[in-house]
Amino acid sequence: MPPSVNFVKHWHTEFATTQLEFTMRTTLLFILFIVSFQSLANPYSQGREIKQLPDVLSFKERVKPLNTMVLDRLDNLLPQLMAEANIDMWLVINREYGEDRLFYTLVPQPTFAARRTTILVFAKQDDGTVERFSVSRYPIGELYPTVWDGGTKAQQWQRLAEVIAERDPKTIGINTSKDWALADGLSVGLHQQLISYLPSKYQQRLVSAESLVVRWLETRSKMELEVYPQVVLLARGVIAEAFSNKVITPGVTSTDDIAWYIRERFEALQLRPWFQPYVNIQRQGDDTSQDDVFMGKDDRIVKPGDVLHTDVGICYLNLCTDTQEMAYVLKLHETDVPQGLKDAMGIGNQWQDILTSHFKTGHTGNQILANTIKTSEAKGIISSTYTHPLGFVGHASGPTIGMWDNQGPTPVQGDWQLYPNTAYAIEGSIKTQLPEWDDQWVQIKLEQSAVYDGTTVWYLAGRQTSWHLIR
Template structure:
């Protein structure tokens, strides 16, 4: 209880909690409302956020969709799904006010050519703010009366799809079926069977699986999303900087788990979420990881490390930073630890320079590791796409346990307008720690613009966060 009680004061300060005097504990409703602090909304109200997200969706379906369908030689893309069993591409297709598919929803995209563009149909579900043309099944009313449109999800809806297909006569019908990419494998077996039975063997012959269409469509990001992502990344940095400071950490008292929960709670207080439980770990001179245990108390002289993600407006960040707890009498980080961070910064430089559109993840990994070894760096590269998902759609650039390359997934190519988390580690010998090895693990997000230029989403860490 002592640990938690002592930690409570900085937590309250950093989450802007106010102390209420006994005299003011029971004011009338009007006074209470007037004196309540305004909620912290770093990205505006939900309504304001949704307006911006809707603009992103419009640009994605109006600009990226036609480009990708033509690139992959597909004139029709059919994406059927059922409520709570949505295709992974669902998040990239719908407005921020759509949380799940409606009964059965079948999205159909048909390329009518450069002049007329791609037709967007929703068989079931809504128009997503006017971006889709809804089409419904016709249902007879009361024993053969006048027919009317109905939101059906049984065999009738498959017949609507058949009508749509027969009217348009597509040459290639793309389906989301893949043994390589989860993002391109959203068609369930039951939906495939129902669609195949309804359309018949002649149309089934035109079914094709095009992994890259779904993957690249999910991965594609607009210029305004990148502008927002800079602000989102700044917020992640701000929270990490506070977490790795004396506002949250009292050496000899605070544990790593205390800091993890503070970081998660801070997001909840801001009305935001994360896509994974934050993690905080440490390295200590002369002490092994096993000896530290699962929830060690942070002491002076410890090297801190965190892994943290912020979810906002449907987008995700992924950041790993390093911190240091100054010893009594110290005013700066020991030179050997600074050198270790500089080495991982150099490995970041290498991957940053190699990561560009048109190259496969495995090629980027191979050349990065060749340069890493040539410079004498003992490191590991395990970078990944990011965006609508934390571990996003696109080619992997290594896995921590697959440094020889990732078959299949790593063979896909990076595209323009895609984002990555440059995730890696470099291990260095630290003289001040009697030659003990220290692992400097860093992760920083980057954006690739329409011209293929790579940018840090905001900046990258070059100095330790300090607990004094």
């Protein structure tokens, strides 16, 4: 079954295995129940308007669930991934204001920066657990006790060399990568300092932690999957508000007005967009014959008969969304969307089903793309697929499944295999001719946040199957 928005009934049996875990899970349950209560009473389904958004935790209230989820990942996910990557010790080394982006996925909140030089060490133990500590002047909450008493910078690096020698790891992972930006967070300067203080014996044991980093970033824990639907509900709910007469007055409101409403609405909710929302229009009489996936002129006044499209992304509780939906502005005599647009939406949903049917564990992004194109073409669907992973960032690490400007194989990222418990923006578009517009081409651009559980792709908060209507 899909990750359940109503996770109350699953909580104790799935997560609470010790008294300490029970206490921590109960705390998280209580806090997240506040978030989920609104949506449990009024679940969002298949593009229908949300009458009331889920509650959003204050920054203070977010600390407990965030830190509980981080601790859960460190205790239960990291040992598995380090064993999978064959890495005995992992070093995550940061300088203040030049932090490795990965750093913020490992540390408790509130953490705004690495203090001076912060060195996190993860050491695999014989029993399969992972010892974690820091070699740093300042403590990092309770998650990373420091093994350094302080002193000069040289003494800090010397102490790191000592703790490495004490544990004698066969492989030492560092965050360097030619191909993956988020796995390349170790700066040249810090790398040079590490080399200068390590004995030759351990220099030779340094390896790229690329595979570990990608797997850490792409894998979603059970706790995160219980929270993720709430995050997506917020994104879709604000789109539903924006694509309504609450915001849009035909003949007056511009696409730029709508985009800024979305941005400012998120800011008012204390939610962080990871890119500026945008809105565009397709209109009868436009030249829509081109293949540009972002078809639509900037800042136009909305008029009756227009097809609207928006692209929106937020991050909340360390989880990011990416959503595109479509709306129609009714003409004076109309009470519903033209049948041609209903059919076009249906084709878009059919393309989504084709794509997600080809999600198979072990298949690469390039394989999934090729299979999707083959099946779509066999069914006469003109489609473009450009699906990407979601997680701690919007364009996350994991298998790339097509690019909007490249419908062929993507080297490296497209060759990455599909793993269970990973999240994706199911993103792409279809083109079809609209009878009501004298067979003018129209493009249906859809994107919904989803999770692959190893067998099936589940939309985290439904998907759009009917049009947002504006009168």
